[in-house]
Amino acid sequence: MQYKAWFQCINPECKDHYPLDMIIYRCKSCGSLLEVQHDMKALARRDAKAWKKLFEKRYKTTEWPYGSGIWGKKEWVLPQISNDNIVSLYEGGTNLFWAERFGKIIGLDNLWIKLCGNSHSGSFKDLGMTVLVSQVKQMISQGAPIQAVACASTGDTSAALAVYCAAAGIPSIVLLPKGKISIAQLVQPIANGSLVLSLDTDFDGCMRVVQEITKDETIYLANSMNSLRIEGQKTVGIEIVQQFDWEVPDVIIIPGGNLGNVSALGSGMLMMKDLGLIDRLPRIVVAQAERANPLYRSYLKNFETFEPIQAQKTLASAIQIGNPVSIDKAIRTLKQFNGIVLDATEQELADAAALGDTTGMFNCPHTGVALAALIKLINAGKVDRSERVVVISTAHGLKFSDFKVSYHEEKLGFPSRFANKPIEVPASVDAVKEALQHALKNRQAANK
Ligand SMILES: *Cc1c(COP(=O)(O)O)cnc(C)c1O
Ligand SMILES: [Zn+2]
Numbered sequence: 094m095q096y097k098a099w100f101q102c103i104n105p106e107c108k109d110h111y112p113l114d115m116i117i118y119r120c121k122s123c124g125s126l127l128e129v130q131h132d133m134k135a136l137a138r139r140d141a142k143a144w145k146k147l148f149e150k151r152y153k154t155t156e157w158p159y160g161s162g163i164w165g166k167k168e169w170v171l172p173q174i175s176n177d178n179i180v181s182l183y184e185g186g187t188n189l190f191w192a193e194r195f196g197k198i199i200g201l202d203n204l205w206i207k208l209c210g211n212s213h214s215g216s217f218k219d220l221g222m223t224v225l226v227s228q229v230k231q232m233i234s235q236g237a238p239i240q241a242v243a244c245a246s247t248g249d250t251s252a253a254l255a256v257y258c259a260a261a262g263i264p265s266i267v268l269l270p271k272g273k274i275s276i277a278q279l280v281q282p283i284a285n286g287s288l289v290l291s292l293d294t295d296f297d298g299c300m301r302v303v304q305e306i307t308k309d310e311t312i313y314l315a316n317s318m319n320s321l322r323i324e325g326q327k328t329v330g331i332e333i334v335q336q337f338d339w340e341v342p343d344v345i346i347i348p349g350g351n352l353g354n355v356s357a358l359g360s361g362m363l364m365m366k367d368l369g370l371i372d373r374l375p376r377i378v379v380a381q382a383e384r385a386n387p388l389y390r391s392y393l394k395n396f397e398t399f400e401p402i403q404a405q406k407t408l409a410s411a412i413q414i415g416n417p418v419s420i421d422k423a424i425r426t427l428k429q430f431n432g433i434v435l436d437a438t439e440q441e442l443a444d445a446a447a448l449g450d451t452t453g454m455f456n457c458p459h460t461g462v463a464l465a466a467l468i469k470l471i472n473a474g475k476v477d478r479s480e481r482v483v484v485i486s487t488a489h490g491l492k493f494s495d496f497k498v499s500y501h502e503e504k505l506g507f508p509s510r511f512a513n514k515p516i517e518v519p520a521s522v523d524a525v526k527e528a529l530q531h532a533l534k535n536r537q538a539a540n541k
Contacts (some may be wrong), residue, residue, distance in 0.1 A: 096168050096172035097132040100112070100117060103421060109121065113321070114235060137368055137369075145335075152335070158181045163325045164223075169328075170325060174227055178231040179223075180226045180260055180261040182219065182223070187212060189332075198452065199467065199468050204482050209485060215488055216252065216489065222253035222257045223325055224325035226257040228321050229261075229263060230263065239263075242258055243265070244268070244315040245303040247410055247413060248274035250315070251267035252282060255284075265288070270292060270298065297416045317353030322353060323360060324357075327358065327361035331364075333345070340481075344476055344482045345482075346467055346485065347377065348379075349423065350411060350417065352423035355419075358485070359425075379427065380463040381412065381436045381437075382439075382442065384406065385414055387400065392432075392433075438465075444461075445464035446458055447511040450497075450511075454490075456486065456490050457487065501514060
């Protein structure tokens with residue numbers, strides 16, 4: 094095998110190694126999280142130009158499995174997996190579009206949205222889950238005693254786990270906080286045949302339980318403390334740069350909860366820089382909900398201290414997390430990428446999502462958090478008009494139609510600045526004409 098990867102402890106004083114086919118989530122010597130480390134010398138034997146050409150040649154082709162955004166970069170992700178064990182639903186390769194009108198409204202000429210929600214299960218979680226479930230399939234084929242794969246979830250991890258396990262024929266178990274996820278997210282693992290356990294607690298409570306039940310090696314842990322997921326998610330940054338013909342954007346904004354995704358974004362960028370595909374790094378901005386903002390609080394103290402908090406209920410339910418498992422990795426990433434952390438109130442995130450929708454987006458509330466953070470950055474003069482900015486949109490808006498309905502019905506407990514209610518009229522031509530005249534006049538006045 095030409096290329097190699099292994100688990101390595103993230104603690105710089107420890108750096109213990111473990112093979113990728115070992116059932117392990119934390120370092121045995123010091124208890125820190127692990128990360129996947131690649132044999133960079135072997136990867137560097139192919140030059141940057143050749144890597145770019147290879148990635149471009151495979152991008153979105155039907156040559157299985159390389160047309161997947163993840164497996165097109167297989168050598169950088171999980172080089173030792175046999176293609177027979179790959180469980181792929183052609184994840185990745187999502188659209189990156191110029192948000193021209195929204196950008197102009199908020200004061201940017203070069204704003205782009207990376208729409209990770211346009212994916213098989215409707216969120217970026219697919220990028221990591223294809224890697225984890227593929228590795229599980231490989232371990233089972235080698236005789237590992239794994240009977241099922243389990244996760245705690247705020248909704249999207251469980252949807253992704255359920256769908257990839259269903260595709261592979263591997264049983265899955267999901268632990269969900271009762272009443273804290275959207276109906277769409279609840280029905281996804283139900284439809285895909287997962288064992289769905291609804292617990293009367295929050296995400297952090299589910300996370301504690303799943304860590305206990307996966308101490309038994311027959312149940313494999315699929316949360317992002319398992320760094321196999323990070324390996325898949327790291328391709329999002331590589332894909333963005335590839336989509337810009339290998340130009341690095343100035344700023345990337347990402348909503349953060351458990352903080353695996355921001356760590357993954359950084360890791361993909363660093364790998365490109367190490368291997369000479371790019372010569373500079375973007376600035377990374379993490380956006381949190383004000384009601385679940387432990388990273389923001391730590392940022393205000395220059396990351397000198399970190400304290401978990403009790404997360405409060407937020408519309409951005411996928412990031413309602415008070416004790417993020419990847420905190421150390423995220424802080425390391427933010428220090429390397431001249432990082433900024435911002436937070437957004439419920440009203441700010443809801444209005445930002447809705448304003449975006451009026452310009453042709455269809456935002457989930459987490460994307461609303463990122464857009465609200467962007468507006469604050471511009472108002473604070475931290476981003477200039479001409480800079481190329483990318484917002485990572487993490488889930489599909491249709492998963493959160495209950496949020497959108499409540500917003501437009503003005504039932505969120507604060508004013509909805511961009512509410513757009515259906516007009517009820519009798520079914521007669523005259524009544525419709527009259528209603529339209531009135532409504533169009535109002536619109537024109539509002540646009541002045
Ligand atoms: C999981 C998730 C996030 C947060 O990602 P982390 O890696 O936990 O920081 C943000 N948005 C959506 C829609 C998610 O599903
Ligand atoms: Zn260690």
